Amino acid sequence: MAHSAPASEAEVTEAVIAARSARRPFVIRGGGTRAGLGRPPEAEDILSTEKLRGITLYEPAELVIAARSGTPLAEIEVQLAAHRQRLPFEPMDHRVLLGSEGSPTIGAVAACNLSGPRRIQGGAARDYLIGVKLINGRGESIKSGGRVTKNVTGLDLVKLSSGAHGTLGVLTEVTFKVLPTPEDLGTLILLGLDDAGAIAALCAAMTSPFQPTGAAHLPAGLAGDRAMTLIRIEGVAASVAYRLDALRTLLSSYGTGELLDRDHSAKLWQDIRDCAFLAAPREAAVWRISVAPAEGARVADAIKSALMMRYFYDWGGGLLWLAVDPDGDAGAAAIRQAVSRFGGHATLIRAPAETRSKTSVFQPLTEPLMKITAGVKASFDPDRLINPGLMYAGI
């Protein structure tokens, strides 16, 4: 099993060309914290991005940061924090859920389109990714986008790269738009609501003029005896206080509501982001399901009628995290049937490798879309060298 760790774009190109000549497919490895995501690798060789490190551009006044793909996320966050800025989409840290070790990289954030609770208001990683450089499976250096936000020049290969889980090429450098970190945050908590009531409350909050940046529901028994419905507000201090108060009044029919201060809020939303509530027991399989927010409780009910599960909602009901028995298909059939009734997609985030190789980890696509997906993969990587089979078997 070969392991290469190129230290420059040129060396990545050499490594890909060598792999192509030797017909040896490889897996891209960043910090290794998400090695358990996707279908198990259909390759033995590893191309590590560990030596592709360093921030290449940071212009706080232009709200833009670029870094080589193997740069630890922590390094970027420290730099941003020094200028009171942040990656606005709150990328999930998978170490808690997957029990993995290592240091997450910025490349994986781009490749896996990792977004947290703020996605519902501010957008996903793919909405802030404005430039990529990658080496495709032909060993060619490809760039798309750049360092400016408004850019419609040519086909948007940036978006295509984001969420492709490295199957289209080895990202060597990524550029993100960043935003100022608001001065303050706070959370309104409504206690004891059932799922349907909670999602109605979250919908009311999200259709209010107060622009919540988080809307989650933790059913009873998950993070306490009573169910907690959570709405986050961020902004300047006076505005946060005003908006939380206005929301409390707006939602008074759902309960009196309690307020959580800045520090407690930060910890709680980090746990929601990282799906910490479902980390234990370690052996349970964990799914991530995206549906229309108002349908969240109905989708959960439909799955509950077939499976035992622990679960919670983010994105105002639109993101359903659930832990189920890992045996057999880890509930895939029941989950996919429920999701197909309401529209959306389900991804198996945590399961034994054997299950992930037998079951479709990502949402199966219709035949025409699968054909396009295969064609896009072939247009970047005709010999299926890079992360083969990671998203879909044979692609």
Next chain:
Amino acid sequence: MSAIRFPIPDATIIDRRDAIIAGLSELVPFDCLVVSENERRAYETDALTAYRRMPLAVVLPRTTEEVSAVMAFLHKSGVKVVARGAGTGLAGGAIPLEDAVVVGIGKMNQILKVDYPNRTIRVQTGVTNLGISEAVMADGFFYAPDPSSQLACTIAGNIGMNSGGAHCLKYGVTTNNVLGVKMVLVDGTIVDIGGAHLDSAGLDLLGIVIGSEGQLGIVTEATLRILRSPEGARPVLFGFESSEAAGECVKAIIGAGIIPVAMEFMDKLAIEICEGFAHAGYPLDAGALLIIEVEGSPDEIEADLARIVKIAQAHGVMTVKESKSAMETAAIWKGRKSAFGATGRIADYICMDGTIPTGQLPLVLRRIDEIVASFGLRVANVFHAGDGNLHPLILYNCNDPVEQEKAERAGDEILKLCVEVGGCLTGEHGVGIEKRELMPYQFSRSDLDQQMRVRAVFDEGWLLNPSKVFPLDGREAA
């Protein structure tokens, strides 16, 4: 005389025109088919009016199924297709070809479902951009992307070009606000990508479809994100002595961690032109104007404005004028959004659309003046200052071929400058035919080949809007 070339039409297709029209007439009613020369003339160009080509025929289907049938037939017949929304595009993306059939979605203008709990609206893509916001405005919602042509332009065109607008600084452009599409592929296959949920399953095909300028398929329905309107919003005019001072002020506002909803710039000539048209109260003595909009509760607006005014004062602002009423607000935005139209009243113009890193604003504005002056022409600048998306309007006389060529050459120089300083050729208008041959300034051969290979996955035979976006290169051209 014309600098932009077109491919030589395929005579074998033109010879088969009658048969092709006969085939189409079996698929759609006669009032959905435009064949006479007089009526076709309405479709021979878009808002890049210096160029025109008469299409073989125009089809205006009423349903996705009709689009599918038309596409399947044209595919089988080997006929090229140019998709068309309202024809307001500034880059020539919807300009027909003589051997192509125009497929317009103008008759598909129904709003299918408004869904407030999920904050989405599902529409046929012939609905106008403003039509979306108007459909939900009474209930306190809006659709965020707001191109200046929003009164006329369609969602189909917005999706094709990934349109932006003044309020995109906070709320993003089209690609950030579309959740799903129904699209007809080149062979007539109907596919659904995305839906009312967030993010797509599998590869982000939605991301590649948006902004693809009619080369990957025809989008007939879309699910869009609608947002609850803020409690209030107020634009404020800031007049500065010079463009440099205004540019520095923009930098300082963002540097202070403030992201207004909109931050628009006009130079002296643009102020004069727009004020003369809209009577919005723009300061005529200023060398440059910023329109900055903030939103929230009355107290929040006051607080944000106080911070912005303080920064503006530190940058020598000459006049600060707040909108005091809904009418004043409307006039302020009318002036900005009619900048192109108002300019058209005093001269012909070509509108550039490059984006630059905002830190380069003072340098680039100076260089634009120099470039245009060196061709003996005048330029008015209006643009989205917060994100560096420039719109220099180069004034010229379109009946003077020498001046037209000079204007186009000046425009090319400006766009090359945008790329040189780290920006791009087009921020929101698209490449179309206008910037097609400049693509190699921004992209390498490998970059373009990769894009073209992806394009070919959707359209192997290059039938969909085939002479747009990518340089004609070795292709035969007239």
